[in-house]
Amino acid sequence: MSIELDRLLGRLADEQRLLTGYSGGADSALLAYAAHQVLGSRAIAVTAVSASLPSRERRSAREFAREHGMAHVEVCTNELDRDEYVANTGNRCFHCKSALFDAIGPLAAMMNASMALGTNLDDLGDHRPGQTAATSRGAVFPLVDAGLSKADVRAISAELGLSTADKPAAACLSSRIAYGDEVTSELLSRIERAEVALDDLGFAPARVRAHADGTVARIELDTAQLDEAILRRAELVAAVCATGFTFCALDLAGFRSGSMNALLQLTVLRS
Numbered sequence: 001m002s003i004e005l006d007r008l009l010g011r012l013a014d015e016q017r018l019l020t021g022y023s024g025g026a027d028s029a030l031l032a033y034a035a036h037q038v039l040g041s042r043a044i045a046v047t048a049v050s051a052s053l054p055s056r057e058r059r060s061a062r063e064f065a066r067e068h069g070m071a072h073v074e075v076c077t078n079e080l081d082r083d084e085y086v087a088n089t090g091n092r093c094f095h096c097k098s099a100l101f102d103a104i105g106p107l108a109a110m111m112n113a114s115m116a117l118g119t120n121l122d123d124l125g126d127h128r129p130g131q132t133a134a135t136s137r138g139a140v141f142p143l144v145d146a147g148l149s150k151a152d153v154r155a156i157s158a159e160l161g162l163s164t165a166d167k168p169a170a171a172c173l174s175s176r177i178a179y180g181d182e183v184t185s186e187l188l189s190r191i192e193r194a195e196v197a198l199d200d201l202g203f204a205p206a207r208v209r210a211h212a213d214g215t216v217a218r219i220e221l222d223t224a225q226l227d228e229a230i231l232r233r234a235e236l237v238a239a240v241c242a243t244g245f246t247f248c249a250l251d252l253a254g255f256r257s258g259s260m261n262a263l264l265q266l267t268v269l270r271s
Helices: 003-012 026-042 055-067 083-087 092-111 121-125 129-136 150-160 185-200 223-231 233-241 259-270
Strands: 018-021 043-049 072-076 114-116 206-211 216-221 247-250
Touching: 003 026, 003 150, 018 026, 018 092, 026 043, 026 055, 026 150, 043 055, 043 092, 055 072, 072 092, 083 092, 092 114, 092 129, 121 150, 185 206, 185 216, 185 233, 216 223, 216 233, 223 233, 223 247, 233 247
Parallel strands: 018 043, 018 114, 043 072, 216 247
Antiparallel strands: 206 216
């Protein structure tokens, strides 16, 4: 057993009962799995279901939990009913996490359980207002407490043989919408369908970032696939625009997490 895994298991042993916000990504999957190993039935993985969760991510989260015998529940979070969330200002994630904790808070209180998120050390340096909401609700961050980075999470997951060890980052669909443009269920659906279309064409991982009130799709692909994308640009444009976008742009910087946050920070610096 690695020292990093031992630290994580030791941290989780401090909890009596734990509800883990579980999207099925590498971080939350490791946390939920480790909590299950330490706490058994006293650990529950909780998936927030809304229009911002891609259907394939919901399916993979279910499958992972079932494969490992984890207690898993889904709760509906109606963040699109919140005007502050729909407005999509720089603190959208605050209202998203608030909706999650509003949904699972009563269950946590009934179980006398802590609420945990799969935040790792690398996340602390990014723009993540959701962490502020989580902290204000008394949530815990076991991966941070154990001193784990994203690389540590992937290494431990590989050590344990978890299928999520090399899973690409998969933030919610709302993170694809430019700040200031409204989040709507229709636009979220278009983004999801466009990403599925790109995957069907063999472009993965891929991100479809929506700009200009959902008229422009900015496509992020692995840089190794950029040449192929140029050669097959007619297919790519047709597939993306068939979902309702008017224009399709290829981002030459390639696939990367948090590119909308970089734009937000640039806007703040210029203001």
